[in-house]
Amino acid sequence: MKRDLNSAPFVSRLSQAFVCAVSLSVLCAQEPVVQPAVVPVQAPVPTNEALPAPSAVALPAPETPGTGGVAVGGGAAKKTSYSRCKVDGRQVALTFDDGPHATNTPRLLDLLKERNVKATFFMVGTNVEAYPEIVKRIVSEGHEVASHSLTHPNLGKMAEGSVTEQLERTHRAIKAACGVDVVSFRPPYGSFTVTQRAWAASRFGYRTILWDVDPLDWKVRDSAKVEAEILRGTTPGSIVLMHDIHKTTVDAVPAVIKGLSEKGLEFVTVSALISMDQGGDSGSGGAAPTSKSSPKAGGKSVSESKSKPGSSGKIPKAVEVKPKGK
């Protein structure tokens, strides 16, 4: 059965369904742009200087940060996205996007191993295809592997067919590299509409993972600042966003781990954190105020994600990707 979504961009659909309900003020173009190790197969991967510039008329989504954790598509059903979790303990999740990187990722893995810290890697499909051995190592050392699309495009502006291809191919690349069917997905720039999140959950069994701590490591490229911001913002249940393609970020990791450990925090993978999620309110009953910087046209700035875990979090079961004949 063909979805009529194929013929219309999600954006159009959203503008009908959500624009009036959700503020358009936040453009989630938080993320840095990946520099893939290989030439993107399909869409060109933007550089930091050439982010997909969402225009006012083509906002990827009423990407209200607070929607992280809101149940969509079925009333108070299960959550499809998370910006952080509500946990009884002191667990947090360190996450690394855009890799694997030929040298920085292995060095990071060494650092994590020495400290017995587990993390989650949201990987770009083209880099997975370029460095399958690193992917294998990530899994063998107890970390979680997750999808971050194939070529790091602004998915919130793309039609379903293209998004499907981005997700399917990445899923297959990770599966081929390490045998794991990923269940966690992070959209580049955080750009993924509420409709898309529900779709990704039903179609791929993915939960959309955002973040509540963003040190802007891709932008500042300063280990001390990265460390300071993470230590300042991380609390139990936090999902910390970093990028293992940057040397300065990897340089910051030892101090980050030390500092957070001294605050009594423990490190788990995103899936483990979600399995502990108590749902309900996250302590604020609404959007947690963690906004740091305002979005700019061009999407370089980060508008921080906020948390609002909604209903009780259940981990969507990984399901097989069902390639839709192409």
Ligand SMILES: [Zn+2]
């Ligand atoms: Zn990214």
